[in-house]
Structures are given as structure tokens and as C-alpha cells.
Amino acid sequence: MSEQEILLETGTNEFEILEFHINEKAKEENKLEKNFFGMNVAKVVEVIESPNLGSNNYSVNPCFLGTIPLRDAVLPVIDLSIWLGMERVKHDHENIIVTQFSNSVQGFLVSGVVEINRLNWKDLIPPGNFIRKLNTKSIIGMVDKGEYFIQLLDLEHIVSDLNPGSIEEQWKTKVKTDKAYKVLVVEDSPTIRKMLEKNLVNSNFQVTITNNGEEAEKYLTDVKSQAELKNKTINEFIDIVISDIEMPLVDGFTLTKRIKRDTKLQKLPVILYSSIITDELRHKGESVGADYQVSKPDMNQMAEMAIKLIEGRQANTEN
Structure with a gap:
């Protein structure tokens, strides 16, 4: 194949x-x-x-x-x-x-x-x-x-x-953030959506869910409008985007590419995930500007990596 x-x-x-x-x-x-x-x-x-x-x-x-x-x-x-x-x-x-x-x-x-x-x-x-x-x-x-x-x-x-419980058990994490960071999750599978949301909520994240990249783009467009209207920064509405790669309408690679080309959104950290992150997929993710990529068997790292990316970006902004 x-x-x-x-x-x-x-x-x-x-x-x-x-x-x-x-x-x-x-x-x-x-x-x-x-x-x-x-x-x-x-x-x-x-x-x-x-x-x-x-x-x-x-x-x-x-x-x-x-x-x-x-x-x-x-x-x-x-x-x-x-x-x-x-x-x-x-x-x-x-x-x-x-x-x-x-x-x-x-x-x-x-x-x-x-x-x-x-x-x-x-x-x-x-x-x-x-x-x-x-x-x-x-x-x-x-x-x-x-x-x-x-x-x-x-x-x-x-x-x-x-095999109920097998994937959910793999995704368990003990990481918690002191601050309730705001995350946009983009996932078309109801099963994965539910488990990922549970994982992030347990780590003290405020989670917004969209079902595909097209819905995520609409949400981010609304965030930009609200930020401009209220004279606030994007980070006051959202801290990070976590997205599946394979999705209907707009996939994760395309969504990431558009985020990183948008002058108002491009500093948002983006984590991409898939069933298997091969060398080829990793190269593609890097080429569109993804900040981190993780395979689904390693989703227990998701909350920890999201916190590192958010706090790393905040430290760079302060400097």
C-alpha cells in the first residue's frame, strides 16, 4: 500500500x-x-x-x-x-x-x-x-x-x-493547570471528542468543541470579531487550538495553515494529532506551522504539552 x-x-x-x-x-x-x-x-x-x-x-x-x-x-x-x-x-x-x-x-x-x-x-x-x-x-x-x-x-x-475503556485508560493524565486555560478542540469523531474533552476538563481547561475544521474557522472568525469589538487580545478568548488531522470539510493541516497565515491568530499554539504520526505526517505538520504533534496512543501527554506551549508563548510575549 x-x-x-x-x-x-x-x-x-x-x-x-x-x-x-x-x-x-x-x-x-x-x-x-x-x-x-x-x-x-x-x-x-x-x-x-x-x-x-x-x-x-x-x-x-x-x-x-x-x-x-x-x-x-x-x-x-x-x-x-x-x-x-x-x-x-x-x-x-x-x-x-x-x-x-x-x-x-x-x-x-x-x-x-x-x-x-x-x-x-x-x-x-x-x-x-x-x-x-x-x-x-x-x-x-x-x-x-x-x-x-x-x-x-x-x-x-x-x-x-x-474494547471499552482501553483507549480512555491510555489517555489518563494527572497533570492539572492552576489557571483555567481556554482550549478549542477540533474533532469529528464523537467518541474521541468525548474522551479528549474529559481529559482536558480533568486538567482544569475550559474546553470549546467544534466538529470539524470549517466549524473551527467560523468560531475563530467570531473570536477575532469579538476581540476587535471589545478592544481585547485574542488570548483573552482562546489560549490554544488542539485539532485532529483527518476531518471532513476542512482538515487539520489546512486549518493550521490558515491559522498561521492569519496575522491576528498566528501566535496561537496549535497541536495536531492523528492515529499514527509517521515521519511523513510530522513533516507535513511542521510545514504548515504546527507547534506540536502527537499520536492518539500518546494522548496522555496532551494536557502537559498544551500547558508548556501556552506558558512558553506567554513568557516570550513578556520578554
């Missing part, structure tokens, strides 16, 4: 998804209905053929199909159709999509893989009323392909739901 990956220009608001499908029985007799889904290519390691796994009656969760050997590792496999409440029609050449994110590696069983799509985050439509029968918490957006929609999955939500 890495050899074929298209290197995207930083701050262009573009991303890639791996499109795949899960087959169900159609209402018409002897016909299949293909349901199309997508996941971020950055989280995909490889695609392999399924060894025809059956359901594991001994598993605590029916989604868990057991494990398979993968080179020098053992790969847990999750049946996406069961998680999504679908009755998959089995066939002999199904695929397992091997993924890595948030310090875990797992495979997702699907009916088949279609292709990689290069998209703009603005192409991603919020789920809204389009999705009724599926678990909407695991769908972060939809892409209109003309003849059908691709539903983009929130993989972190799926994995954390199957």
Missing part, C-alpha cells in the same frame, strides 16, 4: 480512502445488494484474502472472528457486517483489510475491495438523515459517487466500542 500511496500536497485539504463493499441479499430474489464503505488509506497496512473464517461461538463479542497468523504476528479479525447490523452474503473470495492505528493492529472482514479514491474533505457529506438502519456513530460522512454513496467509517469508534 505504501509504495502506491499518492503523496498529497500539505494544506490542500485532500485525502485518500480505500473503497470496499459488503454484500447483502437484495429484496429481489437471487440478487445481491452491494453496500459501499470507505476507510482512510493512512490507516491501511495491506489487503489480504480471507481464509474463510467462520463465526466464533466462544467469543465474548459476535463481531470477533478469532485470529489468523500474519507473518510474525497474530491478527485479530473483526466482522464489519455484524458490527454494522448487516446480514452479509458470504462468498469464497472475501478480503481482510489489515489496519494499524491508535497503537493497535487488526483486520476487518469485508466482501471485497474496490479501489483507492482521492478526495477533497469538502466532498465528505455529514451523515445526517441519509443513514437510518446503520450505527450512525461509526459513520463520519458520506461520499456521493453518482450511482451510489460511500459511507466513511470511524474505525477508532468501532475498536474502542469492542
Whole structure:
């Protein structure tokens, strides 16, 4: 997968998804209905053929199909159709999509893989009323392909739901700030949003939440207007921005680039985070001016680093 990956220009608001499908029985007799889904290519390691796994009656969760050997590792496999409440029609050449994110590696069983799509985050439509029968918490957006929609999955939500408490335990921190610093959190996943907010509130931060980069830009525009109207500084309204990288409408790289190019906002510290901060992602974050970058398995460092950046900026201002 890495050899074929298209290197995207930083701050262009573009991303890639791996499109795949899960087959169900159609209402018409002897016909299949293909349901199309997508996941971020950055989280995909490889695609392999399924060894025809059956359901594991001994598993605590029916989604868990057991494990398979993968080179020098053992790969847990999750049946996406069961998680999504679908009755998959089995066939002999199904695929397992091997993924890595948030310090875990797992495979997702699907009916088949279609292709990689290069998209703009603005192409991603919020789920809204389009999705009724599926678990909407695991769908972060939809892409209109003309003849059908691709539903983009929130993989972190799926994995954390199957192993409740695992991610939240990793994020615990004992750091507290004496002053209630004001932080803008930008995150599209309800699961991650909730855990990050809890983490920061426990560290004595005042937290404002927006669901994506576009909402964050609107909020920051309003902050600038309020500051000008009341003859105050930006820092009296907000101390730091903490943002996910992969988001619909406007991604974290693009948001950071626009903040750092804005003369009134550019001194605001920005922390970017993602499931895995690779060398390539780190380079992209640096190129748009991010002050710090952290991977989700290391989110327990978030509050501590936010405090250091805020107080470091204040010290520089005083000098």
C-alpha cells in the first residue's frame, strides 16, 4: 500500500480512502445488494484474502472472528457486517483489510475491495438523515459517487466500542493547570471528542468543541470579531487550538495553515494529532506551522504539552 500511496500536497485539504463493499441479499430474489464503505488509506497496512473464517461461538463479542497468523504476528479479525447490523452474503473470495492505528493492529472482514479514491474533505457529506438502519456513530460522512454513496467509517469508534475503556485508560493524565486555560478542540469523531474533552476538563481547561475544521474557522472568525469589538487580545478568548488531522470539510493541516497565515491568530499554539504520526505526517505538520504533534496512543501527554506551549508563548510575549 505504501509504495502506491499518492503523496498529497500539505494544506490542500485532500485525502485518500480505500473503497470496499459488503454484500447483502437484495429484496429481489437471487440478487445481491452491494453496500459501499470507505476507510482512510493512512490507516491501511495491506489487503489480504480471507481464509474463510467462520463465526466464533466462544467469543465474548459476535463481531470477533478469532485470529489468523500474519507473518510474525497474530491478527485479530473483526466482522464489519455484524458490527454494522448487516446480514452479509458470504462468498469464497472475501478480503481482510489489515489496519494499524491508535497503537493497535487488526483486520476487518469485508466482501471485497474496490479501489483507492482521492478526495477533497469538502466532498465528505455529514451523515445526517441519509443513514437510518446503520450505527450512525461509526459513520463520519458520506461520499456521493453518482450511482451510489460511500459511507466513511470511524474505525477508532468501532475498536474502542469492542474494547471499552482501553483507549480512555491510555489517555489518563494527572497533570492539572492552576489557571483555567481556554482550549478549542477540533474533532469529528464523537467518541474521541468525548474522551479528549474529559481529559482536558480533568486538567482544569475550559474546553470549546467544534466538529470539524470549517466549524473551527467560523468560531475563530467570531473570536477575532469579538476581540476587535471589545478592544481585547485574542488570548483573552482562546489560549490554544488542539485539532485532529483527518476531518471532513476542512482538515487539520489546512486549518493550521490558515491559522498561521492569519496575522491576528498566528501566535496561537496549535497541536495536531492523528492515529499514527509517521515521519511523513510530522513533516507535513511542521510545514504548515504546527507547534506540536502527537499520536492518539500518546494522548496522555496532551494536557502537559498544551500547558508548556501556552506558558512558553506567554513568557516570550513578556520578554
